[in-house]
Amino acid sequence: MKQLYVAPSPHVHGSDTVSKNMYGVLIALIPAFICSVIFFGVSSLIVTLTSVIACVLFEYLIQKFLLKQKPSVCDGSAILTGVLLAFNVPSNLPIWIIMIGALVAIGIGKMTFGGLGSNIFNPALVGRVFLLISFPVQMTTWPKPMGFDTSYVDAETGATALSILKEGLMGGKSISELQASLPQVNDMLLGNMGGSLGEVAALALILGLVWMLIKRIITWHIPVSIIATVFIFSGILYLCNPEQYICPVFHLLSGGLLLGAIFMATDYVTSPMTKKGMLIYGVGIGLLTVIIRDFGAFPEGMSFAILIMNAVTPLINRYCKPERFA
Amino acid sequence: MLKSFKIGGVHPPENKYTAGCAIQVLPTPDKVIIPLSQHIGAPATAIVQKGDKVKAGQVIATAGGFVSANVHSSVSGTVLDVAPVKDAAGLLKPAITIQVEGEEWADEVVKTTKNIDEFEKEEIIKAISDAGIVGMGGATFPTHVKLSPPPGSKAEYLIINGVECEPYLTADHRLMLEKTNEIIAGIKLVMKAIGVNKAIIGIENNKPDAIAKMQAATTTTMGIDVCPLKVRYPQGGEKQLIKATIGRSVPSGALPIAVGAVVQNIGTIYAVYEAVMLRKPLVERVVTVTGESLKNPGNFLCKVGTPISKLIEAAGGLPEDTGKVIGGGPMMGRTMINIDSPVMKGTSGVLILPESKSARGEMHPCIKCAKCVSACPMGLEPYLLATITEMTGDLERLEKEKIMDCIECGCCMYTCPANRPLLDYIRLGKGRTGAMIRNRSQKK
Known part of the structure; x- marks a missing residue:
């Protein structure tokens, strides 16, 4: 008789895979990517492609030649890191800078820790923050949305809503004086404003969130707790002094808040494992973001807030246990 | 809203191909192998020797301790050997092998003339203990022990596990449809044995016919309720079922009796009915034999000790593409390497998976997806x-x-x-x- 398979139970599997989840997130990013190409033109496409190719290539080379492992670039995680890195930089960023960012993201952010599943910090954010500190000028020179444009780099540049606000407040102006130079809510919803290439289109990002929730790729806990915390905390500050602190809706729609809450903070590897932990993590990110934005020197605080909470995640996992059966 | 346990769970494809297949009686094989350890606890002690003549229903091994159970011959014939035989995993386990001759039942196996109401508590538990009944859902804990709660604890509810949440399996489903009245009688007996006046039958909602039938049969009985449950694995886990039906959580490390519950599986209840009312010990059971590639999957009533291979033959033979043979369901069952091993008291199903579904997928690093x-x-x-x-x-x-x-x-x-x-x-x-x-x- 032929040989039978012998294994402990269970003998069936739910057919979920790592790559299904990774590609699921990539699909969720498509609407925001389309918006970005519409507003920033072909340069968005060039930056994203460069970033993805660089991330995949660096991961392949590191696994093949440095770690002597079987390369696992097909799982889609390097592609995802590439797309998220690109979404977090201005669309006119020089190609060589993007490649450095990709090398830091994959090389330092991910592979030094042991590759997929072992990293403590979100690789795309490690790359992004490295670039922000190393190339502050290029990283904060945002092209204005000009409608679909086939040229690269030479677009007209301008500030983001958050940097207009921060500079204005630092210069002693009040919010009502700045109101005219800030983008309108409907432009912010669609993404018709300056900013990193993937962060501007609020509605497209929310569409991505809905898709990921329906597909059960992520749960609501992290994005909702971040958004609710930012709304409530910035709302309290706004009610205290509306001339000094901008309204909560502006906070939610500006900068990397939605991109961060929906796609960066929800990174499986670097976020907590339990529902309670996820809520604490989300509240932490929300509080830190508003503190950095409203009281710090940087106009934007999302990346730092997520990285700080990434560092707290092991501690959260240690103390936040799931609801036990009894 | 259907009742359910509250946290976790999954919903695998149900694949209940044999839900519509009436129970068929499998012909008695030429030879049966009856293991001495078909239950949790101490193995039974053999009381027959090579060459002895035995009758069906006769005790051939007695309980080897408090947590143990009697073992009976399922056939009449001659004891060929009292020696270790390879079990499903290929390990040698003590067993009694019997050559089948004729179809003679032991004298004590006679239908009782008594009514259900006339039985005393102790009488019922003794009958169950004598009959060697164990939990037939797969855990095989001796039933008479479970029905004798430790001093100081008091049962309030009898919960009947008709959930059958394991994919593929349908043995309990068919029993509920075909032996409805016997099961109700069995429930009444167990209620009496543990002194409760409330029983709840938990049935997953993918068996609407069984729910309807049990509901119809319980309309006139006091204290027995049918509780349809959400289809969610492991709804039939003992603690999950208690949570779903009476909303109580069995504390960590405690037994169901700590919250006043005693849980019994449908197959076990049917065995209790037979043991008390027909004086028939646990020597046969319903086994679902199923799988995508099987020609005639079905539910078979077979003698304990029947080689699994006979069951597979009855279901159309081992398919060409067989990769795994599982005793039980796909979520908790055990793979077999020896398909000539016998059906035991706890064998609820034989599942044959094709080669394409047998190997585990490639392993990746944990991505902490939670x-x-x-x-x-x-x-x-x-x-x-x-x-x-x-x-x-x-x-x-x-x-x-x-x-x-x-x-x-x-x-x-x-x-x-x-x-x-x-x-x-x-x-x-x-x-x-x-x-x-x-x-x-x-x-x-």
């Missing part, structure tokens, strides 16, 4: 338990993380996108932690 944590019906962190076992083997930490609460349902591994062997590691860690706890309590 899906195992969401799926765990006991509220544990499977990834953590598996990692600690794999990396450090810190048993004290495992104990603190409640590894002993694991019911080994397999939801974590079912749901893991990285195909990690979570439950393999957890079983390993659980075994070692259990040993450590036993050592510690012995020292004290």
Whole structure:
């Protein structure tokens, strides 16, 4: 008789895979990517492609030649890191800078820790923050949305809503004086404003969130707790002094808040494992973001807030246990 | 809203191909192998010798301790041997092999003339104990022990497990449809045995015919209710079922009786009916033989000791593409390498998976997606338990993380996108932690 398979139970599997989840997130990013190409033109496409190719290539080379492992670039995680890195930089960023960012993201952010599943910090954010500190000028020179444009780099540049606000407040102006130079809510919803290439289109990002929730790729806990915390905390500050602190809706729609809450903070590897932990993590990110934005020197605080909470995640996992059966 | 347990769980494809197949009686084989250890606890002690003539229903091995059960001959014939025989896993286990001759039942197997109401509590439990009844859902805990709660504890509810949440299996489903009145009688007997006046039959909502039939049969009986349950694995786990039906949580490390519940499986209840009313010991059971590639999958009533291969033959023979033969369901069943091993009291099904569904998928690193944590019906962190076992083997930490609460349902591994062997590691860690706890309590 032929040989039978012998294994402990269970003998069936739910057919979920790592790559299904990774590609699921990539699909969720498509609407925001389309918006970005519409507003920033072909340069968005060039930056994203460069970033993805660089991330995949660096991961392949590191696994093949440095770690002597079987390369696992097909799982889609390097592609995802590439797309998220690109979404977090201005669309006119020089190609060589993007490649450095990709090398830091994959090389330092991910592979030094042991590759997929072992990293403590979100690789795309490690790359992004490295670039922000190393190339502050290029990283904060945002092209204005000009409608679909086939040229690269030479677009007209301008500030983001958050940097207009921060500079204005630092210069002693009040919010009502700045109101005219800030983008309108409907432009912010669609993404018709300056900013990193993937962060501007609020509605497209929310569409991505809905898709990921329906597909059960992520749960609501992290994005909702971040958004609710930012709304409530910035709302309290706004009610205290509306001339000094901008309204909560502006906070939610500006900068990397939605991109961060929906796609960066929800990174499986670097976020907590339990529902309670996820809520604490989300509240932490929300509080830190508003503190950095409203009281710090940087106009934007999302990346730092997520990285700080990434560092707290092991501690959260240690103390936040799931609801036990009894 | 249908009732359900509250946390975790998964919903695998149900694949209940044999739900419409009436129970067929499998012809008695030429030879049966009756293992002495078909239950949890001490093996039974053989009381027959090679060459002895035995009748069907005759005791051939007596309980070897308090937690143990009698074993009866399922056929009439001559004892060929009292010697170890290879079990499903290929390990030698003590057993009695009997050559079948004729079809003669032991004299004591006669229908009682008494009514259900005329039985005394002790009489029922003695009949169950004599008949060698064990939990037939797969756990095989001796039923008379379960029905004798320790002093100081009081049962309030009898909960009947008609959930059959394992995919593919339909033996209990068919019993509920075809032996409805016998099952109601069995429930009444067990209610009397444990002194409760409330019984709840939990049935998953994918068996509407069984729910309707049981509901119709219980309209006139006082105290027996049917509770339709959401289709969610492991709804039939003992603690999950108690939570779903009466809303009580059995504390960590405690038995169901701690919350006033006694749970019995449908097959067991039917065996109780036969033992008390027909004076017939547990010598046969319904086994679902199923699988995608089988020609005639079905539900078979067969003698305990029948070689599994005979069952497979009756279901159309072992398919060409067979990869795995599983005793039980796909979530908790055990793979066999020896298909000539016998049907036992706890064999609820024989599932044959094709080669394409037999191998495990390629393993990837854990991506901390937390899906195992969401799926765990006991509220544990499977990834953590598996990692600690794999990396450090810190048993004290495992104990603190409640590894002993694991019911080994397999939801974590079912749901893991990285195909990690979570439950393999957890079983390993659980075994070692259990040993450590036993050592510690012995020292004290």
